[in-house]
Amino acid sequence: MTSASLQPATGPARRTVMAAAGAAGLAAALTACGSGDDSSDTVDTGSGSSGTAGSAGSAQDGGSSAGGAALAQTSDIPEGGGKIFKDQGVVVTQPTAGTFKAFSSKCTHQGCAVGSVANGVIVCPCHNSHFSVEDGSVKQGPATKPLPAAKITVSGEEIKLA
The missing domain is CATH 2.102.10.10 (Rieske [2Fe-2S] iron-sulphur domain)
Incomplete structure (x- = not known):
């Protein structure tokens, strides 16, 4: 293995991976935010x-x-x-x-x-x-x-x- 192969990923490939990880974390956080509802099984949205x-x-x-x-x-x-x-x-x-x-x-x-x-x-x-x-x-x-x-x-x- 050469020393070049041990370098961390840079450029567009790394940005894509980092963006995907951030989006997945955001989705998990938003899902968790609404999971604690212990109210009744119905909700109204109009008037x-x-x-x-x-x-x-x-x-x-x-x-x-x-x-x-x-x-x-x-x-x-x-x-x-x-x-x-x-x-x-x-x-x-x-x-x-x-x-x-x-x-x-x-x-x-x-x-x-x-x-x-x-x-x-x-x-x-x-x-x-x-x-x-x-x-x-x-x-x-x-x-x-x-x-x-x-x-x-x-x-x-x-x-x-x-």
């Missing part, structure tokens, strides 16, 4: 008032779909609080009696799943960001962006992802 989502307080599209299946009953969502639906990636809230909203359950800080909803706020357990149950806005950081709204419809007692 709507009793009746149709086209009325005041309607939800915006948050990218979730549930094929029209009922997500919850209105009685399942506490006034001033909400319920997280992990499988659907949404949290549904009822800021005031008869008004239902839905938001992505993915924290805008580092992508963790939110963990609880109470006392008017949605809380991320990873870094303690708080979001408003009324509009998803940031109430306490480190998050700086609101939770994206999701679209729901309320028909009678049923809440569905739109």
Whole structure:
């Protein structure tokens, strides 16, 4: 073996390996960030008032779909609080009696799943960001962006992802 063959890799080959290692580490860190969610198995991502989502307080599209299946009953969502639906990636809230909203359950800080909803706020357990149950806005950081709204419809007692 010559001394040239013992030299460390340099140039594009080494950069490619280092970039791949960095990307893999980032992916592992982001995956771990959202793995500690111990909330219920459902989450709401949109908003709507009793009746149709086209009325005041309607939800915006948050990218979730549930094929029209009922997500919850209105009685399942506490006034001033909400319920997280992990499988659907949404949290549904009822800021005031008869008004239902839905938001992505993915924290805008580092992508963790939110963990609880109470006392008017949605809380991320990873870094303690708080979001408003009324509009998803940031109430306490480190998050700086609101939770994206999701679209729901309320028909009678049923809440569905739109």
